[in-house]
Amino acid sequence: MKKIYLVAGLPRSGSTLLMNILGQNPRFYVTPTSGILDVLVQVRNEWDKNNVFCAMGRRKSETLKHDVLNGILQSYFRHTDKAVCIDKSRAWLEYLEMAAELMGGRDKVKVIVVVRDLRDVLASFEMVFRRSSALSQTPFEIENLIKSKTALGRMEYFLSDNANVGRAYNSICDAVTRGWQDCMHFVEYDQLTTSPKNTVDGIYEFLDEAEFIHDFESVEQITFEDDFYYGYKDLHTIRQQVKPQSAQWPKVFDQIVQTSQTWKEVEEIAQFWRTYLGR
Numbered sequence: 485m486k487k488i489y490l491v492a493g494l495p496r497s498g499s500t501l502l503m504n505i506l507g508q509n510p511r512f513y514v515t516p517t518s519g520i521l522d523v524l525v526q527v528r529n530e531w532d533k534n535n536v537f538c539a540m541g542r543r544k545s546e547t548l549k550h551d552v553l554n555g556i557l558q559s560y561f562r563h564t565d566k567a568v569c570i571d572k573s574r575a576w577l578e579y580l581e582m583a584a585e586l587m588g589g590r591d592k593v594k595v596i597v598v599v600r601d602l603r604d605v606l607a608s609f610e611m612v613f614r615r616s617s618a619l620s621q622t623p624f625e626i627e628n629l630i631k632s633k634t635a636l637g638r639m640e641y642f643l644s645d646n647a648n649v650g651r652a653y654n655s656i657c658d659a660v661t662r663g664w665q666d667c668m669h670f671v672e673y674d675q676l677t678t679s680p681k682n683t684v685d686g687i688y689e690f691l692d693e694a695e696f697i698h699d700f701e702s703v704e705q706i707t708f709e710d711d712f713y714y715g716y717k718d719l720h721t722i723r724q725q726v727k728p729q730s731a732q733w734p735k736v737f738d739q740i741v742q743t744s745q746t747w748k749e750v751e752e753i754a755q756f757w758r759t760y761l762g763r
């Protein structure tokens with residue numbers, strides 16, 4: 485049985501960088517953005533619609549479903565001989581009850597939750613949009629022609645419940661509401677880039693894994709994603725050297741955005757996770 489840990493949290497908050505840092509450890513297998521959770525959820529949902537499974541009786545059907553889902557999850561990592569597998573998907577926070585069932589209990593669920601000041605998350609998306617839309621029409625433009633025409637409209641879209649930032653924010657908050665905070669370890673982007681060793685040491689302590697000496701000066705990228713499939717450029721390309729970044733939002737958003745009601749609401753929750761940590 486593979487030992488499986490999870491990575492979730494806000495987009496544009498260093499999850500790709502973190503995975504490639506952790507991937508330096510020869511005991512760890514790390515994924516790019518993973519689709520295995522989507523497969524598990526689809527199998528779970530379709531199972532209960534199948535007349536044959538329904539007719540065999542609830543208890544037997546539930547037992548078989550559990551075994552099949554567990555088999556799928558373990559099989560996803562069968563190709564690697566590494567003992568520890570770290571799977572990245574922002575949606576894991578929405579399905580921690582499933583994770584507990586498949587991993588052998590609540591005490592086995594450990595989620596690294598990457599976070600970043602929401603103003604910089606939005607600024608990062610805005611910069612990606614500007615780069616990508618220079619020579620290509622992004623999926624966002626196709627689906628949201630009016631919203632895509634202004635920085636304020638784009639920001640409002642990304643914050644909506646069914647878009648990247650809004651859904652991730654809601655997932656984190658709801659996981660805490662459902663009582664999973666003790667299984668969540670928050671990793672702040674600014675701390676990761678400013679004090680990488682202390683931050684990573686904290687992750688090892690949370691995972692109860694033996695420490696490993698990482699190289700933060702030259703992080704080789706070992707996870708890759710075809711960002712053109714998503715319609716954007718350089719969504720998952722990392723810098724080799726881990727170093728601090730100044731706040732991006734003051735350079736990206738002007739007074740039109742910063743005086744809006746939406747921006748005021750963002751400022752109120754910009755570092756929302758600190759409430760959970762008592763800071």
